[in-house]
Amino acid sequence: DTGVSQDPRHKITKRGQNVTFRCDPISEHNRLYWYRQTLGQGPEFLTYFQNEAQLEKSRLLSDRFSAERPKGSFSTLEIQRTEQGDSAMYLCASSSRDRVLSGYTFGSGTRLTVV
Amino acid sequence: AQTVTQSQPEMSVQEAETVTLSCTYDTSESDYYLFWYKQPPSRQMILVIRQEAYKQQNATENRFSVNFQKAAKSFSLKISDSQLGDAAMYFCAYRSETGANNLFFGTGTRLTVIP
Numbered sequence: 001d002t003g004v005s006q007d008p009r010h011k012i013t014k015r016g017q018n019v020t021f022r023c024d025p026i027s028e029h030n031r032l033y034w035y036r037q038t039l040g041q042g043p044e045f046l047t048y049f050q051n052e053a054q055l056e057k058s059r060l061l062s063d064r065f066s067a068e069r070p071k072g073s074f075s076t077l078e079i080q081r082t083e084q085g086d087s088a089m090y091l092c093a094s095s096s097r098d099r100v101l102s103g104y105t106f107g108s109g110t111r112l113t114v115v
Numbered sequence: 116a117q118t119v120t121q122s123q124p125e126m127s128v129q130e131a132e133t134v135t136l137s138c139t140y141d142t143s144e145s146d147y148y149l150f151w152y153k154q155p156p157s158r159q160m161i162l163v164i165r166q167e168a169y170k171q172q173n174a175t176e177n178r179f180s181v182n183f184q185k186a187a188k189s190f191s192l193k194i195s196d197s198q199l200g201d202a203a204m205y206f207c208a209y210r211s212e213t214g215a216n217n218l219f220f221g222t223g224t225r226l227t228v229i230p
Contacts, residue, residue: 044220050216109159
């Protein structure tokens with residue numbers, strides 16, 4: 001297992017288009033998180049899955065955002081009708097329920113630019 | 116809600132010297148976890164060190180150590196014998212022991228190591 005994978009690494013889209021990002025967590029991790037990081041800021045929590053269940057959603061996650069984790073494996077984050085304010089790095093992380101002190105393993109992120 | 120404050124946007128250190136990065140947090144909880152993450156330029160975030168709030172002993176990982184002051188809600192990171200590879204953004208993060216499963220991050224400190 002090579003860690004958390006995110007695809008694509010970079011995405012440039014026109015305002016109003018829909019985009020979808022994918023995250024493949026570490027296989028034995030049952031918890032998966034999505035964060036958003038803008039320039040000069042720390043990551044901000046978006047949503048959390050335990051297995052296939054989406055258990056927490058931030059108020060940052062507007063109606064244009066939707067996340068899924070079918071079968072409790074990979075996850076997708078979709079942004080509909082993108083706006084320039086959506087430009088950011090989208091980070092995925094995974095963790096094991098039984099190993100909180102191991103922290104999260106982060107992916108390299110997907111950098112979204114909305115033009 | 117928990118907040119994490121990193122008051123030093125940028126720090127610099129001479130190679131082989133010691134530097135301390137500051138972090139304070141606000142919480143009403145008694146049990147929680149604290150983390151320092153390192154984010155090198157264009158690379159993924161990695162865990163540097165972690166601390167359980169119920170432990171009085173400060174965590175140490177090789178050249179990295181923390182000064183955890185629970186009453187003061189302070190969690191600073193000391194890097195000894197700084198190396199060029201330590202140059203990165205450093206984020207302090209808080210995680211509740213119960214309730215919310217997500218990490219709350221500070222805004223980060225950019226560390227420059229001067230040869």
